[in-house]
Amino acid sequence: MAIHLYNTLTRQKELFKPIEEGKVRMYVCGPTVYNYIHIGNARPPIVFDVVRRYFEYRGYEVNYVSNFTDVDDKIIKAANELGETAPEIANKFIAAYHEDVKALGVMEATCHPRVTENIQEIIDFVSALIEKGYAYEAEGDVYFKTREFEGYGKLSHQSVDELRSGARIEVGEKKQNPLDFALWKAAKPGEPYWESPWGPGRPGWHIECSAMAQKYLGDTIDIHAGGRDLAFPHHENEVAQSEALTGKTFANYWLHNGYININNEKMSKSLGNFVLVHDMIKNQDPEVIRFFMLSVHYRNPINFSDELLESAKTGLERIKATFENLHHRLANSADLSEDIDSWKETLANYKKRFITEMDDDFNTANAISILFELTKEANLYLQEPNSSKEILELFIQTFEEIASVLGLDLMEEKELLDGEIEQLIEERNEARKSRNFARADEIRDLLKEKNIILEDTPQGVRWKRK
Numbered sequence: 001m002a003i004h005l006y007n008t009l010t011r012q013k014e015l016f017k018p019i020e021e022g023k024v025r026m027y028v029c030g031p032t033v034y035n036y037i038h039i040g041n042a043r044p045p046i047v048f049d050v051v052r053r054y055f056e057y058r059g060y061e062v063n064y065v066s067n068f069t070d071v072d073d074k075i076i077k078a079a080n081e082l083g084e085t086a087p088e089i090a091n092k093f094i095a096a097y098h099e100d101v102k103a104l105g106v107m108e109a110t111c112h113p114r115v116t117e118n119i120q121e122i123i124d125f126v127s128a129l130i131e132k133g134y135a136y137e138a139e140g141d142v143y144f145k146t147r148e149f150e151g152y153g154k155l156s157h158q159s160v161d162e163l164r165s166g167a168r169i170e171v172g173e174k175k176q177n178p179l180d181f182a183l184w185k186a187a188k189p190g191e192p193y194w195e196s197p198w199g200p201g202r203p204g205w206h207i208e209c210s211a212m213a214q215k216y217l218g219d220t221i222d223i224h225a226g227g228r229d230l231a232f233p234h235h236e237n238e239v240a241q242s243e244a245l246t247g248k249t250f251a252n253y254w255l256h257n258g259y260i261n262i263n264n265e266k267m268s269k270s271l272g273n274f275v276l277v278h279d280m281i282k283n284q285d286p287e288v289i290r291f292f293m294l295s296v297h298y299r300n301p302i303n304f305s306d307e308l309l310e311s312a313k314t315g316l317e318r319i320k321a322t323f324e325n326l327h328h329r330l331a332n333s334a335d336l337s338e339d340i341d342s343w344k345e346t347l348a349n350y351k352k353r354f355i356t357e358m359d360d361d362f363n364t365a366n367a368i369s370i371l372f373e374l375t376k377e378a379n380l381y382l383q384e385p386n387s388s389k390e391i392l393e394l395f396i397q398t399f400e401e402i403a404s405v406l407g408l409d410l411m412e413e414k415e416l417l418d419g420e421i422e423q424l425i426e427e428r429n430e431a432r433k434s435r436n437f438a439r440a441d442e443i444r445d446l447l448k449e450k451n452i453i454l455e456d457t458p459q460g461v462r463w464k465r466k
């Protein structure tokens, strides 16, 4: 087998054939940085991080580019509301994004380009589209001429007629055709702007990804990815811009993740039904959130609930407990080498099955089932009175190999979460009130061991990390 992936463009699973032998050029649309990310926004960075890790595991070198949209209406609005500048807002939420996705086990991208650092490339791209007859200027705006691009609609599988019936020309837009979209927007008073051949203005949303993908990865890339809502219009417009300019295929494979829903509705900022990662990880181990996301295939929807999260937590704890037990037993095991060949085969078989599942459009849900089976197998082995060092090591290695592709650290020494600390302090207060000083001291010692310092103040107990 080799890696197969489901391509939105062809609506089929296809064999992965890289442009360049042994290399993957991958572009994942990143966030608009005007707020903290919610659990839904965290799905693309997590699932495509696993796609990247899996390619690396299979020996590919991955050039992974993920942008930041750091100039946009929403950012300007947030800046005005908070009395800060747009770059201040963008910088603050870029830092928050890095912090949140790092906690979720996401590897740094090879490159994280920002729109504001690529304005010249965008202007050049737009100028070239005008020169080729694919775009036109109208009173300081520039629009893409969709009817000039023959394949318009091919990615989202819609005909131009269907699309036209749903499109409108909004007030203030100067486009000739409802399906045309802005490549460049003339500056309105009080907005950030850059000088351009069409006067002061800023880029439209779609052009940034075409320009940055080309700059950092070349005219044709292997994989382009993002959430399902990006397929239309964002990715459709990217295809139009890039292919109109170069005459080449823009991306060979298009991957789209399904939604995280709440009560079967897409989690989104506009609906207000979201949970921020930033808040959630105060009380929940971020690795549990990652494990929870990966326990469903990336293209399927997930109906988010506390019960599902709780069951992911229990599952992950079960795997970790077994992994720890293997280590513990290793310290007290002899060098018995009976049966080693048959164990080698058994464990190699787990790896093989893991690869088969991941080769099949990155089926992390089935990969996790295999990890549970491996846990069961290890528990059975641990019940035997004697254990061989070599076999324990084989088990550990198999666990580690699978877990590292999924981005899980089974050995990690956990820090206490804010919520857990507060709960312990509360319990200590109660213990003191009921004169159970032994328990109160025990909690104080436990917190001390975890580097939490308590300070008694007239307002109550305060805590900080050492």
Ligand SMILES: Nc1ncnc2c1ncn2[C@@H]1O[C@H](COP(=O)(O)OP(=O)(O)OP(=O)(O)O)[C@@H](O)[C@H]1O
Residues within 6 Å of the ligand: 029, 030, 031, 032, 033, 039, 040, 041, 042, 043, 044, 226, 227, 228, 229, 230, 257, 258, 259, 260, 261, 266, 267, 268, 269, 270
């Ligand atoms: N509920 C969700 N489930 C899965 N992916 C999502 C969800 N909501 C947004 N995404 C994805 O998150 C990424 C970041 O998107 P972006 O910062 O533009 O947020 P957004 O789509 O504006 O969010 P919202 O819909 O909450 O306004 C995109 O790839 C988008 O498809």
Ligand SMILES: [Zn+2]
Residues within 6 Å of the ligand: 028, 029, 030, 209, 234
């Ligand atoms: Zn994009």
